[in-house]
Amino acid sequence: xxxxxxxxxxxxxxxxxxxxxxxxxxxxxxxxxxxxxxxxxxxxxxxxxxxxxxxxxxxxxxxxxxxxxxxxxxxxxxxxxxxxxxxxxxxxxxxx
Amino acid sequence: xxxxxxxxxxxxxxxxxxxxxxxxxxxxxxxxxxxxxxxxxxxxxxxxxxxxxxxxxxxxxxxxxxxxxxxxxxxxxxxxxxxxxxxxxxxxxxxxxxxxxxxxxxxxxxxxxxxxxxxxxxxxxxxxxxxxxxxxxxxxxxxxxxxxxxxxxxxxxxxxxxxxxxxxxxxxxxxxxxxxxxxxxxxxxxxxxxxxxxxxxxxxxxxxxxxxxxxxxxxxxxxxxxxxxxxxxxxxxxxxxxxxxxxxxxxxxxxxxxxxxxxxxxxxxxxxxxxxxxxxxxxxxxxxxxxxxxxxxxxxxxxxxxxxxxxxxxxxxxxxxxxxxxxxxxxxxxxxxxxxxxxxxxxxxxxxxxxxxxxxxxxxxxxxxxxxxxxxxxxxxxxxxxxxxxxxxxxxxxxxxxxxxxxxxxxxxxxxxxxxxxxxxxxxxxxxxxxxxxxxxxxxxxxxxxxxxxxxxxxxxxxxxxxxxxxxxxxxxxxxxxxxxxxxxxxxxxxxxxxxxxxxxxxxxxxxxxxxxxxxxxxxxxxxxxxxxxxxxxxxxxxxxxxxxxxxxxxxxxxxxxxxxxxxxxxxxxxxxxxxxxxxxxxxxxxxxxxxxxxxxxxxxxxxxxxxxxxxxxxxxxxxxxxxxxxxxxxxxxxxxxxxxxxxxxxxxxxxxxxxxxxxxxxxxxxxxxxxxxxxxxxxxxxxxxxxxx
Numbered sequence: 081x082x083x084x085x086x087x088x089x090x091x092x093x094x095x096x097x098x099x100x101x102x103x104x105x106x107x108x109x110x111x112x113x114x115x116x117x118x119x120x121x122x123x124x125x126x127x128x129x130x131x132x133x134x135x136x137x138x139x140x141x142x143x144x145x146x147x148x149x150x151x152x153x154x155x156x157x158x159x160x161x162x163x164x165x166x167x168x169x170x171x172x173x174x175x176x
Numbered sequence: 177x178x179x180x181x182x183x184x185x186x187x188x189x190x191x192x193x194x195x196x197x198x199x200x201x202x203x204x205x206x207x208x209x210x211x212x213x214x215x216x217x218x219x220x221x222x223x224x225x226x227x228x229x230x231x232x233x234x235x236x237x238x239x240x241x242x243x244x245x246x247x248x249x250x251x252x253x254x255x256x257x258x259x260x261x262x263x264x265x266x267x268x269x270x271x272x273x274x275x276x277x278x279x280x281x282x283x284x285x286x287x288x289x290x291x292x293x294x295x296x297x298x299x300x301x302x303x304x305x306x307x308x309x310x311x312x313x314x315x316x317x318x319x320x321x322x323x324x325x326x327x328x329x330x331x332x333x334x335x336x337x338x339x340x341x342x343x344x345x346x347x348x349x350x351x352x353x354x355x356x357x358x359x360x361x362x363x364x365x366x367x368x369x370x371x372x373x374x375x376x377x378x379x380x381x382x383x384x385x386x387x388x389x390x391x392x393x394x395x396x397x398x399x400x401x402x403x404x405x406x407x408x409x410x411x412x413x414x415x416x417x418x419x420x421x422x423x424x425x426x427x428x429x430x431x432x433x434x435x436x437x438x439x440x441x442x443x444x445x446x447x448x449x450x451x452x453x454x455x456x457x458x459x460x461x462x463x464x465x466x467x468x469x470x471x472x473x474x475x476x477x478x479x480x481x482x483x484x485x486x487x488x489x490x491x492x493x494x495x496x497x498x499x500x501x502x503x504x505x506x507x508x509x510x511x512x513x514x515x516x517x518x519x520x521x522x523x524x525x526x527x528x529x530x531x532x533x534x535x536x537x538x539x540x541x542x543x544x545x546x547x548x549x550x551x552x553x554x555x556x557x558x559x560x561x562x563x564x565x566x567x568x569x570x571x572x573x574x575x576x577x578x579x580x581x582x583x584x585x586x587x588x589x590x591x592x593x594x595x596x597x598x599x600x601x602x603x604x605x606x607x608x609x610x611x612x613x614x615x616x617x618x619x620x621x622x623x624x625x626x627x628x629x630x631x632x633x634x635x636x637x638x639x640x641x642x643x644x645x646x647x648x649x650x651x652x653x654x655x656x657x658x659x660x661x662x663x664x665x666x667x668x669x670x671x672x673x674x675x676x677x678x679x680x681x682x683x684x685x686x687x688x689x690x691x692x693x694x695x696x697x698x699x700x701x702x703x704x705x706x707x708x709x710x711x712x713x714x715x716x717x718x719x720x721x722x723x724x725x726x727x728x729x730x731x732x733x734x735x736x737x738x739x740x741x742x743x744x745x746x747x748x749x750x751x752x753x754x755x756x757x758x759x760x761x762x763x764x765x766x767x768x769x770x771x772x773x774x775x776x777x778x779x780x781x782x783x784x785x786x787x788x789x790x791x792x793x794x795x796x797x798x799x800x801x802x803x804x805x806x807x808x809x810x811x812x813x814x815x816x817x818x819x820x821x822x823x824x825x826x827x828x829x830x831x832x833x834x835x836x837x838x839x840x841x842x843x844x845x846x847x848x849x850x851x852x853x854x855x856x857x858x859x860x861x862x863x864x865x866x867x868x869x870x
Contacts, residue, residue, distance in 0.1 A: 088774060089767050089770075089771040089774055089775075090767065090785060090786060090787050091787075091828075092785065092787070092788070092825050092828050092831075093775075093783055093785040093823050093825070093835070094774065094775070094777055094783065096828075096832065096835055097777070097835060097836070097838075097839045100836055100839060101839070114475060117828075119787075120771070134774055136771065136772035136773070136774050137771065137772075137774060153777065153778055154777045154778075155777050155778055155839050155842050155843055156778060156842075156843055156845070157843055
């Protein structure tokens, strides 16, 4: 089981959409995952396996401390999948 | 031979001089009858020893002979300085505990010598004890062969005993009585020794787990364990029908706790081991001594906790601002409660009565909100547990604002055709949103057996029933409506305050003088005005996207001059219906200035929003379509936008459904292209509608 936090500015809109998409993708890939949505402050320093967010916000994370994956869109599943698939698989295998 | 009580009396008279009987009654806690009875006993004994008897001197009271023989002293039984006779309540508990633990035949004589009262008093106490036990589904049975026994499910019996013990601990003499009883069973000094042993095991456990237990509960559990161990020695054991070992085996603390249980002499393989282990897991921790690693373990229980909070918010019509904090603090209580419920571990809540008196509404609501937990454990929650959880909620919500607002259940009885009754149902539901119409009966179908399921009924014909009945005409006139409202308020809600005007009544008055275009809208806004909050609207219903993006919420405009203006324009319908305060618009703009144009979710689409606290009064959404794109970020052509969806959420979840539908809609890039080309509100509505049923 990997834990993922999706992040947007407020933690209730876009990140929630992203969370739903990531859950779908994880299910498709057969990766057991716990996905949560959060605002930026809540996600910073959070203990999780992966943070998924967009470019603007990704820059503000300390990427040495937290694994951050950048997506181009919050809603387009094809694009999201293309952006996260590899990372997801990698994180999931390492976890095992 | 002198018994303890008589000896105590003699000693008192000898040491303190003559005493009046009245005084002695108080001093010894005996009745006048008991004292005269004892005096007679003493005198018989004194005469046997060749001494003159005690005299009752009218002027001084009871007097011992003046020439006291020193030799008699030696023959007197040693009197404990303080002989305590248990009170009726304590006797009740002592009887139960004795029967619970004694490993041989318990006879009436055993009980008489235990309680130090007469046979008839013991019999009366046994009756009381039996009544008390019955409340816990336990029967005190007497047979010649086995003496007194407790009959019932072992789990229930233990619940009963936990109750006794927890009460005892609160009595002044309780510990002493428990100690005496225990020592009688196990030999002098054994109580202290075993108590110390268990206490040290528990404090080791605290250290190893890095937590701190609530002291009062620890004492309770130690004493309970003491007596439980006696019972286990007696050969009575708990048995779970299904194998529950696995549930506990995965818990982090199980290993440590399990080891301690083995130390108590309970073998690992037995169900008893599980029982005692979950008893310890179920011990309440002190707040602020909680181990984070344990916390992350059980997501399922944590989400259950969140569901309970949401349920509570809906039922109580409040929104809890520091949900996260409440969820955490509640989780730490629900977790042990869950294991207690699962393994039928007793807990006693000494505050229960007070809680129910002080917060009757809150208590009822919390109990209702705990439904998910009950379903999860498949066992009803006890009032004791619910009481504790009530306290948690109580500290997070302003209790004064909460009233039980549970919808009344009603049925309609109507011998007319289906069309009329459906019309009636529709009208009544509209008139009284606080009433839920369960079903419509014709007179012949009416089932008296099911009357318990509803609170009142509406009928077009008079007939006999035990429930409040409100007579109605098949078609309601304005006058009828006013009368129904009136009857409902007075007979069903039992409103005392005649002066307070309800939203319904205001609505009726408005209807008399004006035509209302949007009745629901008016009703909701009036509710907002009167109640001062809005979270109430949704009662568990999650709106779909077409509920939010209604005709009035959609605007089409040629162009705007800045993205700030775009947001202002896009949000203006929300301002009009008072779903947001003006500051919400500023908050959205600030957010974008601070965090960048991340609200542009897809090419051409922006979903600006801010936190619910920034001035959202009602869950809502609006849409602005621009014929000419506006840039949200001057140097980035990808941030040009033509479709602006303003989202105003009241919490983290009620907009979920609508949001996921919006996501589905926007995911198809064709839909975006299509919308950019649209020129009428109708075409938007059509597209939105088609995504509302997913």
